[in-house]
Amino acid sequence: MTSYQIHTADTASEAAKEPLTVLQGAFGFVPAAAGLMANSPALLNTFFSAFGHFRGGGTFGPDERQVLLLSNAVANGSEWAVAFHTLEALADGVEPAVVEALRRGDLPTDSRMAALSALTRAFIDKRGRLDEADVAAFTAAGFTEEQLFEVITGVAISAMTNYTANVARPPLEAAVQPHAWTAGYSSGV
Structure with a gap:
């Protein structure tokens, strides 16, 4: 259990109230x-600003964003973030089979989602030092070179949430609990 305060819009400082209020409205919980x-x-x-640009100004569809974010959460071993992004x-x-593959740390059979997951993991594993094969596999799946840079935004916002959750180890919200995950997860399939 965390010893850090998990704020709501009611307990947060003035500087943090607005984002929490928006998130409460979007999810029904903070x-x-x-x-x-x-x-x-x-x-x-x-x-909040970076995620708004990623979601509102980015070119990835909602399913692609979630594949990217879930892949990052698994790569970073963030139990809270994996459960949250499974729900999302x-x-x-996102097809349940794709979600299960990602939660196991595997690439999905869908070639486009596999390429997106592989690239986001390569960014993390290689600390951004991609090689030509990484880029070629991504673009061969129909993504653009410009989207390669958009993946950096996803990796950055994931680092913020994943690292926060890894440091504090918050409890899962009721809506997220059915999707609990631990490192080394296996669906038993």
């Missing part, structure tokens, strides 16, 4: 990672 990030309004507001991925239309 996601624990955001409530934790409110301990540093600079972190929360940076995340299923809600955003």
Whole structure:
């Protein structure tokens, strides 16, 4: 259990209230990672702005964004983020078989989603030092070279939530609990 305060819009400082209010309205609850990030309004507001641009100004569809974010959460071993993005991925239309593959740390059989997952993991594993084969596999799946840079945004916002959750280890919200995950997860298939 965390010893860090998980803020709500009622308990957060003025500088952190607006993002938490928006998230409460969007999800029906304040996601624990955001409530934790409110301990540093600079972190929360940076995340909130970057995610808004990623979601609102990016070219990835909702399902692709969730594949990217879930892949990052697994690569970073973030139990809270994997559970949260499992819920979101299923809600955003990601096929359950794709979600299960990602949760196991495997690439999905869907070639486009596999290329997106592989690239996001390569960014993390190689600390951004991609090689030509990484880029070629991504573009061969129908993604553009410009989208390669958009993946960096997804990796960055994931680092903020994943690392926050890894440090604080918050409990899972009721809506997220059915999707609990631990490193080394196997669906038993």
